[in-house]
Amino acid sequence: MGHHVATEQVIRIARRHLLEFGECLPGMLQEPLAQSWQRSLGAGLQPIHTARVPEPLSLAELRQVRDQNHDLLAHAQPVMDYLGEQISQSHSMMVLADRDCTLLHTLGAPTFLEKAQRVALSPGASWHEHSRGTNAVGLALAEQKPIRVHGGEHFLERNGFLHCVAAPILSARGAVVGILDISGDTGQDHAHALGLVRMAARMIENRWIASDFRHHIRLHLHPQPQGLDTVAEGIVVASVEGILMGANPEAMRMLGLERSDLDCLHLSHLFELPWPRLLEQLQHQQGNTLRLRHENGQFFHARLRGSKVANPPAVWHAASTTASSARRAAGSAGASTHSIPPLPPHRPAGDALELLDTGDSRWHLAAQKTRRVLDKPIALLIQGESGSGKELFARAAHESGPRKGQAFVAINCAAIPESLIEAELFGYAPGAFSGARREGSPGLLRQAHGGTLFLDEIGDMPLAMQARLLRVLQERQVTPLGGGRPVEVDFALISATHCQLKDAVARGQFRGDLYYRLNGLTVQLPALRERDDFGLLCAKILEHACPRQPPAVQPALLQALQGYHWPGNLRQLNSVLQTACAMLEPGETCIDWQHLADDVLYELRRPPRALQPPVGDCEPISGTTAAAVGSGHCAIHCTCDAPAATTTAATAATAFASRPLVQDLQSLSQQAIVQALQRTQGNMSEAARQLGISRQTLYRRLKSRSRVA
Numbered sequence: 001m002g003h004h005v006a007t008e009q010v011i012r013i014a015r016r017h018l019l020e021f022g023e024c025l026p027g028m029l030q031e032p033l034a035q036s037w038q039r040s041l042g043a044g045l046q047p048i049h050t051a052r053v054p055e056p057l058s059l060a061e062l063r064q065v066r067d068q069n070h071d072l073l074a075h076a077q078p079v080m081d082y083l084g085e086q087i088s089q090s091h092s093m094m095v096l097a098d099r100d101c102t103l104l105h106t107l108g109a110p111t112f113l114e115k116a117q118r119v120a121l122s123p124g125a126s127w128h129e130h131s132r133g134t135n136a137v138g139l140a141l142a143e144q145k146p147i148r149v150h151g152g153e154h155f156l157e158r159n160g161f162l163h164c165v166a167a168p169i170l171s172a173r174g175a176v177v178g179i180l181d182i183s184g185d186t187g188q189d190h191a192h193a194l195g196l197v198r199m200a201a202r203m204i205e206n207r208w209i210a211s212d213f214r215h216h217i218r219l220h221l222h223p224q225p226q227g228l229d230t231v232a233e234g235i236v237v238a239s240v241e242g243i244l245m246g247a248n249p250e251a252m253r254m255l256g257l258e259r260s261d262l263d264c265l266h267l268s269h270l271f272e273l274p275w276p277r278l279l280e281q282l283q284h285q286q287g288n289t290l291r292l293r294h295e296n297g298q299f300f301h302a303r304l305r306g307s308k309v310a311n312p313p314a315v316w317h318a319a320s321t322t323a324s325s326a327r328r329a330a331g332s333a334g335a336s337t338h339s340i341p342p343l344p345p346h347r348p349a350g351d352a353l354e355l356l357d358t359g360d361s362r363w364h365l366a367a368q369k370t371r372r373v374l375d376k377p378i379a380l381l382i383q384g385e386s387g388s389g390k391e392l393f394a395r396a397a398h399e400s401g402p403r404k405g406q407a408f409v410a411i412n413c414a415a416i417p418e419s420l421i422e423a424e425l426f427g428y429a430p431g432a433f434s435g436a437r438r439e440g441s442p443g444l445l446r447q448a449h450g451g452t453l454f455l456d457e458i459g460d461m462p463l464a465m466q467a468r469l470l471r472v473l474q475e476r477q478v479t480p481l482g483g484g485r486p487v488e489v490d491f492a493l494i495s496a497t498h499c500q501l502k503d504a505v506a507r508g509q510f511r512g513d514l515y516y517r518l519n520g521l522t523v524q525l526p527a528l529r530e531r532d533d534f535g536l537l538c539a540k541i542l543e544h545a546c547p548r549q550p551p552a553v554q555p556a557l558l559q560a561l562q563g564y565h566w567p568g569n570l571r572q573l574n575s576v577l578q579t580a581c582a583m584l585e586p587g588e589t590c591i592d593w594q595h596l597a598d599d600v601l602y603e604l605r606r607p608p609r610a611l612q613p614p615v616g617d618c619e620p621i622s623g624t625t626a627a628a629v630g631s632g633h634c635a636i637h638c639t640c641d642a643p644a645a646t647t648t649a650a651t652a653a654t655a656f657a658s659r660p661l662v663q664d665l666q667s668l669s670q671q672a673i674v675q676a677l678q679r680t681q682g683n684m685s686e687a688a689r690q691l692g693i694s695r696q697t698l699y700r701r702l703k704s705r706s707r708v709a
């Protein structure tokens with residue numbers, strides 16, 4: 001009681017200040033309320049001498065609005081009826097408003113309904129902030145979250161007797177489609193009202209999704225099996241191809257989703273299971289639940305629902321034959337119904353790219369796009385972290401195209417001394433310079449004639465050489481050093497880099513005109529930690545390492561390996577598994593912890609080293625910005641005093657801790673980011689959730705730090 005009195009006093013002071021000075025006293029009211037008061041004042045309302053409020057709708061108009069909100073009413077009414085009974089003794093009422101805050105339906109204790117009628121808390125009235133000032137219905141719409149407005153917090157004094165709680169009702173696409181409110185007298189006990197209204201809104205949302213998407217694929221999930229089929233379950237709607245089409249707010253929260261993920265996120269990226277496998281398993285386990293591992297490591301119990309589940313479309317069957325072909329079916333079909341431009345069916349399986357395909361969806365898409373340019377004069381630029389398989393991909397692309405069987409000339413631009421590059425590439429005439437071979441050299445570009453020229457680490461090519469290379473690419477002729485006539489060359493061009501070449505262009509380190517020559521099609525290979533085919537990849541590597549009897553990997557170890565951040569990518573994984581194979585005693589068929597090298601064990605067991613600065617002078621890349629964190633490529637170093645190349649997250653945090661108290665806001669927020677990423681082992685979604693910011697904001701902040709660097 002004392003608390004209320006004090007609050008009412010504070011509110012009175014705040015209100016007086018608002019009226020006298022036209023603004024809220026900072027810190028007196030919670031921010032959403034203060035802003036709402038300000039908006040109410042801005043709309044020309046006066047707390048006491050109530051300005052004109054719009055007339056309620058006529059009966060005919062109300063009927064029309066109710067017709068427009070037929071679905072909302074149909075799904076809300078049973079829930080309201082049920083809860084209405086629960087609150088019937090409590091001198092309060094339930095209110096349903098449409099998305100514009102026009103009241104559609106009320107129900108509750110008759111004595112209170114009558115009292116509410118006097119302030120137009122009845123069907124047909126608008127409770128939008130514009131017309132009725134701060135109130136729970138209007139504020140729930142403005143804030144898009146459940147909210148309480150108590151007594152004098154209402155902007156209009158005549159509404160000061162009300163205690164109201166309201167929750168928005170969200171569609172599967174995240175839009176507000178209605179607002180549910182419970183209103184009562186301030187004097188009553190409303191301890192559970194907010195929880196009740198929130199739960200009722202969830203019930204309506206879940207009924208609605210189940211009905212609207214009954215013909216789609218729905219994944220119902222919860223961290224606990226007993227949470228399934230309750231109002232707390234998350235519901236995700238997916239297209240047949242596995243693209244996220246909708247979700248209830250619980251699923252959005254549990255899975256760290258954002259509205260921008262709709263229509264683009266593939267569920268294979270969310271769970272560590274390729275979509276066709278997931279469908280297959282869920283379908284086989286109909287009625288039972290399946291345990292799914294989220295990308296952040298959390299487990300969910302899931303059930304598949306929807307009529308498509310009972311009658312799976314053909315694409316499922318195609319999809320579930322093998323992981324890779326399945327993913328292909330999903331990928332191309334997905335593209336056809338979404339914003340990604342449709343890709344035509346690719347060549348039949350069996351090319352060299354196919355042989356490398358172990359089912360990762362991003363890798364697969366890169367291969368699929370590549371196949372489309374192989375028989376065209378389009379240069380391919382492969383981007384990916386070191387060891388992610390760029391060269392192997394380039395070779396496979398060459399072998400999959402019409403120049404298969406011709407020369408594949410690979411040049412590592414970072415490995416040739418600058419003074420020799422020119423001669424190596426363009427060749428030289430006999431006796432062109434001292435130390436040159438007497439008979440001269442045709443140069444690597446000419447050796448690639450008829451085949452493919454692969455320029456690895458193209459970002460490291462010196463600027464002067466870039467100009468010459470550009471000329472060759474434009475003129476398709478090579479003139480050897482020291483004279484001689486130009487020679488026609490014809491080759492397919494593939495380049496690779498572990499840098500963001502575009503950024504190198506922006507920094508003036510790489511010629512823009514050459515960049516556009518090289519970049520006919522850019523494909524981004526995923527870092528190992530981003531791949532969703534870890535198990536299959538290991539199986540394939542082990543098959544190569546021990547072709548006679550490929551060993552298995554002990555499940556807990558496999559899980560630990562999967563959770564590791566693999567800074568060396570496939571190169572490192574290959575080496576770890578090959579060494580483990582060599583450690584197997586005769587007769588042993590399973591790789592276990594004891595088969596790992598000590599340094600690997602140490603890496604796996606020590607707390608995750610989530611963050612490390614980029615090494616070198618070009619900004620590293622990965623398939624997603626999130627990956628920059630897991631890979632150790634993060635820009636935290638720029639805010640620390642320690643040398644950039646050796647600063648880890650831990651030292652970054654220490655550096656922050658030892659700083660004087662006067663820290664700028666930016667470094668404080670950076671510190672919070674470092675800590676959240678450490679806590680979540682580099683998981684961006686979870687870190688963003690803990691920080692209370694969106695993933696995009698977190699990406700942006702990390703990116704902006706790396707720019708500062």
Ligand SMILES: Nc1ncnc2c1ncn2[C@@H]1O[C@H](COP(=O)(O)OP(=O)(O)OP(=O)(O)O)[C@@H](O)[C@H]1O
Nearest residue numbers: 356385386387388389390391392393498570571574
């Ligand atoms: N799909 C794959 N499956 C198994 N091993 C692979 C695969 N792709 C690449 N590797 C292995 O990973 C290692 C690194 O591959 P590759 O040299 O192609 O990577 P890269 O990205 O070009 O590396 P860098 O940027 O350092 O030149 C090689 O040993 C290669 O055999």
